[in-house]
């Protein structure tokens with residue numbers, strides 16, 4: 597599991613149609629919640645800021661048109677990887693709720709579209725911070741950088 601070890605500095609902002617827009621500082625995200633322009637989409641368990649759980653992902657209440665969004669693909673996000681892979685584990689085909697770094701983060705693997713796949717809990721545990729060869733596992737899919745349509749609403 598790589599999920600909880602990350603120190604969360606930035607909060608991912610999703611547009612009203614669930615597409616990732618950008619990241620903002622936690623303070624900024626809380627201000628957006630306070631002003632009612634965004635709502636909590638995914639939160640840190642057991643941590644609160646005032647009346648809100650500490651957000652990891654917030655979603656804009658109203659759709660915002662961005663000029664650049666069609667010019668380049670969406671930025672990497674865990675939610676985006678799960679959407680791209682239809683929540684199907686890249687190793688065994690089971691339902692995936694986590695993402696795995698193909699090249700482990702501990703070995704310099706990046707948070708990038710090409711280095712991450714959706715993974716079920718048990719495959720994620722099994723692979724841990726090993727390489728594919730070390731874990732004796734094979735990918736059923738080839739990770740790719742999606743365009744906007746790929747990570748759209750499902």
Ligand SMILES: [Zn+2]
Nearest residue numbers: 685688716719
């Ligand atoms: Zn699996």
